[in-house]
Amino acid sequence: xxxxxxxxxxxxxxxxxxxxxxxxxxxxxxxxxxxxxxxxxxxxxxxxxxxxxxxxxxxxxxxxxxxxxxxxxxxxxxxxxxxxxxxxxxxxxxxxxxxxxxxxxxxxxxxxxxxxxxxxxxxxxxxxxxxxxxxxxxxxxxxxxxxxxxxxxxxxxxxxxxxxxxxxxxxxxxxxxxxxxxxxxxxxxxxxxxxxxxxxxxxxxxxxxxxxxxxxxxxxxxxxxxxxxxxxxxxxxxxxxxxxxxxxxx
Ligand SMILES: [Zn+2]
Numbered sequence: 113x114x115x116x117x118x119x120x121x122x123x124x125x126x127x128x129x130x131x132x133x134x135x136x137x138x139x140x141x142x143x144x145x146x147x148x149x150x151x152x153x154x155x156x157x158x159x160x161x162x163x164x165x166x167x168x169x170x171x172x173x174x175x176x177x178x179x180x181x182x183x184x185x186x187x188x189x190x191x192x193x194x195x196x197x198x199x200x201x202x203x204x205x206x207x208x209x210x211x212x213x214x215x216x217x218x219x220x221x222x223x224x225x226x227x228x229x230x231x232x233x234x235x236x237x238x239x240x241x242x243x244x245x246x247x248x249x250x251x252x253x254x255x256x257x258x259x260x261x262x263x264x265x266x267x268x269x270x271x272x273x274x275x276x277x278x279x280x281x282x283x284x285x286x287x288x289x290x291x292x293x294x295x296x297x298x299x300x301x302x303x304x305x306x307x308x309x310x311x312x313x314x315x316x317x318x319x320x321x322x323x324x325x326x327x328x329x330x331x332x333x334x335x336x337x338x339x340x341x342x343x344x345x346x347x348x349x350x351x352x353x354x355x356x357x358x359x360x361x362x
Contacts, residue, residue, distance in 0.1 A: 119162035122187040126160045126169075126204075126211045129189075135205040135346070137271055140216070141311040143201035145234060148177055148221045150269030151262055154343035157204065169204075180218035188212045199314065230265040233304050234311070240304075244296045248288060254357070255291055256284025256349075257341030259299060268303045271321045274348040276303035278320040278330075284340060284347040285357035295356075320348050328352055 133156050138149035155171040162168075167179040167187065179185065185201075192210050201219060204211040213219075231243050243265045250258035258264060259273045268276070277284050280298045288296070310316050319329050324337035333352025338359055340347040351358075 118181065119165065119167050122167055122181070123160045123162040125189045126187060128209055129157050129204055129206045129211050130160060132157060132206040135203075135270070137203045137205070137269070138201060139203065139316055140199040140201045141314055143213075143216060143219055144307065145311060146219045146221070147232060147234075147267045148219050149202060150260060150267060150272075151175060151221060152177060153260075153269050154345045176222040178218075178220045178222065179213060182217050184215040184217055186214045188214070199316075229262050233265055233267040233300065234307055238304065240297055240300055243300050244293065247296050247300065248293070250288040252287055252289050254284060254340055254347075255282070255286045255288055255296070255299065256347045257343075257345075258288050259303065260341075260343075260345065265300065267307070270345045270347075271316065271318070272303050272307055274321040275306050275317070275319060276300075278348075278350065278354060279306065281330075281353050281355060283351075283354040283357040284349050285359050287357065290357070320350060322348065324348055 133154065136149045136153040138144040152171050152175055155173060155175065157169060157171055159170040160167065165180055169177040169179065189209055189211055192205055192208050200212045200214050201216045202213040230246055231238055246264045247258050250261065250264060256273050256277060259268050260270065273284065276299050279302045282295055282299060306317065320335055323335040326335055328335050328350035331350065331353040333350050335348060335350050337346050337348045339345065
């Protein structure tokens with residue numbers, strides 16, 4: 113089967129997602145390490161096309177994800193939330209369906225027109241104090257939102273934000289301006305540690321992410337979810353044991 117055919121079929125298969133604002137995850141740690149998922153999470157998919165040996169996924173803001181399938185990669189379109197075993201490279205979750213990339217193996221992001229990024233939380237030279245100072249500049253925004261602002265610190269997506277703040281028992285609804293320096297540092301250190309563990313073990317280790325409506329594993333309070341920030345990404349948190357902030361109006 114010529115590779116170009118497979119790519120064109122994949123592009124056609126993903127068309128139902130075009131025009132939708134997508135929730136994006138990279139369950140596979142090798143894909144997580146590319147840093148692609150958090151930068152396209154919450155963006156609108158504007159086009160999918162096969163160009164040469166690449167599938168190009170164009171997102172709002174001028175972001176283009178290049179997926180080269182080589183011999184192993186496969187894109188599928190599945191019902192939203194379908195149960196699966198294994199760790200796909202990318203899940204592009206739309207309203208009723210999700211595009212799923214299995215077996216990578218090449219995923220890159222073209223970042224023209226994108227503001228300069230913060231330090232990569234997984235980089236060996238990651239400087240926690242410098243990153244905390246940069247997050248601190250987010251001022252009045254929510255901590256959960258600031259941790260995902262790739263201009264402040266790069267690589268933390270929706271899932272790791274939720275897991276990091278759950279692990280240190282701090283609410284994503286704390287305003288950065290109200291957070292103590294130690295809290296910001298602890299949040300970044302927790303994200304770094306959890307992401308490194310996932311890379312080492314191949315397991316995402318979820319405690320709270322996508323757990324809305326279920327009892328918290330630590331205190332038994334029902335976990336909540338709510339859209340947060342300009343991108344309206346869904347924050348997951350336990351109102352029982354994560355301290356310090358509530359959504360506006362509560
Ligand atoms: Zn709890």
